[in-house]
Amino acid sequence: MSEYRQDPLSRRWVIIGGERGGRPNEFVEAATRASDISCPFCAGHEAETPPPIASYSSNGKGKWLVRVVPNKFPAVTTETGVSSPGCLQQPASPDGSEVFGDGTRSVPTSMPGVFGHGTGSVPTTMPGFGSHEVIIESPRHVASLSDLTDAEAQAVFAAYRDRLLKLKAEGAYRYVQIFKNVGPAAGASLEHVHSQLVALPGVPEVIEQELKSCGEFFQQHKRSLLLDMLERETAAGDRMVRETEHFVAFCPYASRFGYEVWIAPRQHQPRYEDVRASELGELAGLARDIIGRIERAVGQASYNYFLHTQPFDMPAYDHYHWHIEIIPRLTKVAGFEWGTGCFINPYPPEAAAEHLRSLGERL
Amino acid sequence: MSEYRQDPLSRRWVIIGGERGGRPNEFVEAATRASDISCPFCAGHEAETPPPIASYSSNGKGKWLVRVVPNKFPAVTTETGVSSPGCLQQPASPDGSEVFGDGTRSVPTSMPGVFGHGTGSVPTTMPGFGSHEVIIESPRHVASLSDLTDAEAQAVFAAYRDRLLKLKAEGAYRYVQIFKNVGPAAGASLEHVHSQLVALPGVPEVIEQELKSCGEFFQQHKRSLLLDMLERETAAGDRMVRETEHFVAFCPYASRFGYEVWIAPRQHQPRYEDVRASELGELAGLARDIIGRIERAVGQASYNYFLHTQPFDMPAYDHYHWHIEIIPRLTKVAGFEWGTGCFINPYPPEAAAEHLRSLGERL
Numbered sequence: 001m002s003e004y005r006q007d008p009l010s011r012r013w014v015i016i017g018g019e020r021g022g023r024p025n026e027f028v029e030a031a032t033r034a035s036d037i038s039c040p041f042c043a044g045h046e047a048e049t050p051p052p053i054a055s056y057s058s059n060g061k062g063k064w065l066v067r068v069v070p071n072k073f074p075a076v077t078t079e080t081g082v083s084s085p086g087c088l089q090q091p092a093s094p095d096g097s098e099v100f101g102d103g104t105r106s107v108p109t110s111m112p113g114v115f116g117h118g119t120g121s122v123p124t125t126m127p128g129f130g131s132h133e134v135i136i137e138s139p140r141h142v143a144s145l146s147d148l149t150d151a152e153a154q155a156v157f158a159a160y161r162d163r164l165l166k167l168k169a170e171g172a173y174r175y176v177q178i179f180k181n182v183g184p185a186a187g188a189s190l191e192h193v194h195s196q197l198v199a200l201p202g203v204p205e206v207i208e209q210e211l212k213s214c215g216e217f218f219q220q221h222k223r224s225l226l227l228d229m230l231e232r233e234t235a236a237g238d239r240m241v242r243e244t245e246h247f248v249a250f251c252p253y254a255s256r257f258g259y260e261v262w263i264a265p266r267q268h269q270p271r272y273e274d275v276r277a278s279e280l281g282e283l284a285g286l287a288r289d290i291i292g293r294i295e296r297a298v299g300q301a302s303y304n305y306f307l308h309t310q311p312f313d314m315p316a317y318d319h320y321h322w323h324i325e326i327i328p329r330l331t332k333v334a335g336f337e338w339g340t341g342c343f344i345n346p347y348p349p350e351a352a353a354e355h356l357r358s359l360g361e362r363l
Numbered sequence: 364m365s366e367y368r369q370d371p372l373s374r375r376w377v378i379i380g381g382e383r384g385g386r387p388n389e390f391v392e393a394a395t396r397a398s399d400i401s402c403p404f405c406a407g408h409e410a411e412t413p414p415p416i417a418s419y420s421s422n423g424k425g426k427w428l429v430r431v432v433p434n435k436f437p438a439v440t441t442e443t444g445v446s447s448p449g450c451l452q453q454p455a456s457p458d459g460s461e462v463f464g465d466g467t468r469s470v471p472t473s474m475p476g477v478f479g480h481g482t483g484s485v486p487t488t489m490p491g492f493g494s495h496e497v498i499i500e501s502p503r504h505v506a507s508l509s510d511l512t513d514a515e516a517q518a519v520f521a522a523y524r525d526r527l528l529k530l531k532a533e534g535a536y537r538y539v540q541i542f543k544n545v546g547p548a549a550g551a552s553l554e555h556v557h558s559q560l561v562a563l564p565g566v567p568e569v570i571e572q573e574l575k576s577c578g579e580f581f582q583q584h585k586r587s588l589l590l591d592m593l594e595r596e597t598a599a600g601d602r603m604v605r606e607t608e609h610f611v612a613f614c615p616y617a618s619r620f621g622y623e624v625w626i627a628p629r630q631h632q633p634r635y636e637d638v639r640a641s642e643l644g645e646l647a648g649l650a651r652d653i654i655g656r657i658e659r660a661v662g663q664a665s666y667n668y669f670l671h672t673q674p675f676d677m678p679a680y681d682h683y684h685w686h687i688e689i690i691p692r693l694t695k696v697a698g699f700e701w702g703t704g705c706f707i708n709p710y711p712p713e714a715a716a717e718h719l720r721s722l723g724e725r726l
Contacts, residue, residue: 005616005617006617007615007616007617008576008580008588008592008616009573009576009577009588009589009592010569010572010573010576011572011576012617012619012704012705012706013617013704013705013706014617014618014619014705014706014707014708015705015706015707015708016617016618016708016711016712017708017709017710017711075699075707177699177702177703178702179697179698179699179701179702180698181695181697181698184695185695186695186697186698187694187695187696187697187698188697196698196699198699200703200705204702204703204704204705205703205704205705206373206702206703206704207703209373209374210372210373213371213372213373213374214372217371225371225372226372229371229372252370253368253370253371254368254369254370254375254376254377254379255377255379256375256377304697304698304701304702305698306698306699306701306702307702308702325701325702327701331550332544332547332548332549332550333550333696334542334544334549334550334551334667335542335543335544335549335550335559335667335668335669336438336540336542336559336561336669338542338667338669338688338690339540339541339542339567339569339667339669339670339671339688340540340563340567340568340569340570341375341376341567341568341569342375342376342377342378342563342567342568343375343376343377343378344377344378344438345377345378345379345380346380347380348379348380349379
């Protein structure tokens with residue numbers, strides 16, 4: 001069973017242990033599987049994964065295109081002894097105290113700020129409650145979002161929405177992190193195209209900071225920070241990659257990574273799960289196109305992407321705006337970045353955007 | 364010339380461009396050089412680096428053990444047109460405004476919080492002013508701190524102190540980030556053992572957060588957060604790796620990475636540059652021993668370490684405490700971590716510490 005812990009100095013949260021744990025020799029990277037013969041995500045190997053939570057097929061019938069299954073090696077689990085809905089408001093230990101490491105010192109706390117920076121003057125711990133799922137994005141043994149068919153890609157973005165809606169309805173989680181790892185440098189241990197989601201009992205630090213920035217901007221300017229950014233980017237144009245009817249893809253002004261691209265809706269929309277069904281195909285097509293362009297620009301790069309959306313237990317905000325951040329893993333993150341939190345990006349986003357624009361859509 | 368930029372949403376700072384920039388094909392990792400024949404850091408190749416800023420030899424005479432040279436491919440430079448001392452207090456643009464990207468909108472600001480999270484409601488930019496140096500740690504072609512002789516290791520930790528003192532005296536910088544990248548997974552592009560430092564005009568986000576945590580803890584408890592942590596770790600023992608007369612090495616409670624180890628002085632000391640000359644050998648020996656143990660525990664791991672110390676332009680605080688964070692790069696940082704800021708560490712620090720203790724000092 002895993003455990004959430006907060007570092008008192010940095011106030012970072014970590015997930016320690018869990019079923020991914022093991023002895024050091026298990027750190028050796030799992031070899032990627034080059035064919036579908038031994039791949040548990042390929043069609044015909046459905047029995048090698050836990051039973052699906054959801055499944056998508058063309059027009060709702062026939063063979064599956066996309067399957068959602070529990071992660072066999074979850075970082076967090078629902079089996080922690082913490083009753084689900086209570087873990088949001090209640091402290092992790094039964095007597096209302098929080099326990100430091102070996103349990104020698106406990107400080108009563110109401111723990112409202114799990115994952116937040118709260119008052120955080122002593123270390124905080126709680127059981128590793130959560131849900132860790134895998135979205136298998138094709139029955140075929142392909143690796144990247146850009147390899148999907150239109151129907152598969154659309155089902156992926158529908159699955160994201162549907163899982164958010166279902167997990168929200170369960171009432172046990174405050175945030176669901178949806179993310180994708182492609183390629184060994186991006187931390188993928190299986191080659192077969194997939195995304196993951198982790199449903200969390202708290203709001204992660206990065207989202208908390210975004211909510212704070214957006215809230216402060218709204219107070220000052222009475223408008224959404226992201227919409228303000230999108231308008232400026234559209235007007236300037238030099239960091240824009242592609243605009244579609246409802247979405248925009250651009251290289252952010254302060255890109256951490258070369259060829260970093262963000263995708264966001266053009267209209268105010270704080271929660272991804274509110275995306276219209278009629279727009280899912282357009283979004284999937286744009287994401288697929290952008291990743292295809294990055295791959296043509298820099299070769300078969302490893303990449304991650306992740307969705308940032310409003311936490312569940314808040315009214316729909318005027319100031320927040322969901323978006324997807326795509327980060328190609330072309331350079332290694334080194335001691336300077338870990339030490340400072342400041343990234344060195346040798347490749348200006350204006351140059352990256354120009355290159356990506358010049359490639360155009362693949363016919 | 365590079366540029367500092369702040370992302371308005373995350374409030375992260377990045378360094379864009381600089382002499383490391385280039386076309387995408389330059390992202391290909393420099394092959395590590397297996398021998399000293401082509402290595403610019405080896406003895407006999409001194410002419411291949413810029414002239415040294417400092418040099419250390421045994422008892423101050425004879426051949427060099429450690430050399431400090433300017434980085435040939437700096438992320439930041441002193442040649443930005445910004446007069447040095449002024450860049451701390453003055454805005455980056457001459458008219459007192461800050462410029463967003465293409466310069467279409469400028470908002471007057473006094474920019475006191477460069478690198479801080481300040482009010483940060485609009486993107487901020489400033490020229491990439493700073494100093495980027497390399498500390499070459501041996502004339503021999505070896506890779507890790509654990510490969511150094513006693514004299515070389517001691518000279519390295521003396522060089523860190525001396526460079527901090529000199530750069531502080533220059534008056535142009537607020538913080539100096541000292542860090543080491545060893546192995547390809549840790550971002551090292553040259554194999555020959557070396558550290559780097561980047562002198563910055565602002566206080567990095569990570570340090571700002573540490574100062575905040577320590578300041579708040581001090582207000583509440585009238586003592587240093589780090590000293591409190593060290594006392595608890597010493598008492599508990601299960602995360603302790605080794606104690607020497609003046610220093611402690613332990614696996615932090617909320618370790619982000621498997622086999623993460625922090626080294627800190629046992630007595631209150633906010634600034635690394637105040638470390639006593641008589642203790643440098645002890646510190647160097649402990650750091651070398653700990654890294655040797657990690658390498659024996661998990662194989663020739665890639666690793667980073669970085670020094671966190673108090674910024675220059677503050678009185679010596681009662682609440683801050685310098686320390687070194689060693690992070691082995693055994694697992695990849697993936698989409699979940701980038702999306703949330705929360706790390707998944709499969710290997711509990713208690714188990715890592717037990718393993719490292721069991722290895723003992725190499726005779």
